[in-house]
Amino acid sequence: MAEVDQAPENGQRPCLLCGTLDDPTVEHIVPQALWKRFGLDPDHDDLARFRTDLCYQHNQATSALHQRPQMLDLIEKGTPVTKKTLQHLGDWAIWVTLLLSLARGSGVLGADASRKMLRGRFDKDSGGGTPKGFRVYAAGIDDTAEAAETDIKPYVLALRGDSRVLLRDDKPIGFSVQVGPINASEAIRLGKIALLVLGPTHESGDDHQARLDKAAAQVGLERIWPLNDALPALGPTQISMANVSRLFTVMPIGADHSLMPKVLQEMHARET
Numbered sequence: 001m002a003e004v005d006q007a008p009e010n011g012q013r014p015c016l017l018c019g020t021l022d023d024p025t026v027e028h029i030v031p032q033a034l035w036k037r038f039g040l041d042p043d044h045d046d047l048a049r050f051r052t053d054l055c056y057q058h059n060q061a062t063s064a065l066h067q068r069p070q071m072l073d074l075i076e077k078g079t080p081v082t083k084k085t086l087q088h089l090g091d092w093a094i095w096v097t098l099l100l101s102l103a104r105g106s107g108v109l110g111a112d113a114s115r116k117m118l119r120g121r122f123d124k125d126s127g128g129g130t131p132k133g134f135r136v137y138a139a140g141i142d143d144t145a146e147a148a149e150t151d152i153k154p155y156v157l158a159l160r161g162d163s164r165v166l167l168r169d170d171k172p173i174g175f176s177v178q179v180g181p182i183n184a185s186e187a188i189r190l191g192k193i194a195l196l197v198l199g200p201t202h203e204s205g206d207d208h209q210a211r212l213d214k215a216a217a218q219v220g221l222e223r224i225w226p227l228n229d230a231l232p233a234l235g236p237t238q239i240s241m242a243n244v245s246r247l248f249t250v251m252p253i254g255a256d257h258s259l260m261p262k263v264l265q266e267m268h269a270r271e272t
């Protein structure tokens with residue numbers, strides 16, 4: 001038998017979701033139709049990090065996410081901003097984040113939690129909806145200038161599903177120092193849209209969600225998931241993706257603790 005001395009190419013590895021080697025296919029994660037609108041070759045080496053391997057069945061299941069032409073218009077051109085396109089974009093951004101996280105081995109949730117959510121949605125006859133607790137923020141990008149990088153203090157968050165957050169009766173009681181591969185959020189810029197997908201968090205108080213939105217507004221983002229009745233405008237905004245990507249963190253050092261559960265804030269105050 002011949003020795004395999006190279007990592008197998010895409011399409012020859014086990015399905016990321018179920019592990020089967022049957023019917024391997026390349027999953028583009030970001031739809032090929034979108035890359036083509038930008039004049040890019042979806043199979044180019046530079047885009048390899050946006051590709052992964054799925055079995056035929058799981059590829060078919062996820063492909064429905066990409067068949068949303070008006071959502072692709074919104075990404076490409078910044079319009080139309082409608083209830084439908086925003087809901088499609090928010091839902092899509094969550095699944096893309098989970099797939100990218102799993103494909104890279106790092107992300108807003110650990111591999112097991114990401115895989116469980118993805119299989120809950122894309123396994124045959126599963127029919128699970130968009131996972132609860134995620135928030136998606138977006139901005140329309142003004143290409144004429146990039147916002148200045150500011151020294152925003154990142155907000156540390158206690159993420160649900162992060163093994164570093166110690167729980168009793170589902171309430172945070174402590175924080176362990178072990179390092180984990182988890183980020184609080186995933187920032188993506190595609191076309192005319194900046195996206196920030198935030199994992200489910202433990203609450204810091206009554207107005208926790210509103211304060212998350214306020215933090216996101218500091219870097220020019222509006223919430224698109226869950227969607228309010230009053231739609232965000234997503235007008236062209238000067239955005240710094242550097243600011244967007246470091247707004248939320250799971251690392252307590254040097255961060256703003258006001259969005260952490262009260263008990264963890266008090267522990268932190270005693271330690272410093």
Ligand SMILES: [Zn+2]
Pocket residue numbers: 015016017018019020054055056057058
């Ligand atoms: Zn599969």
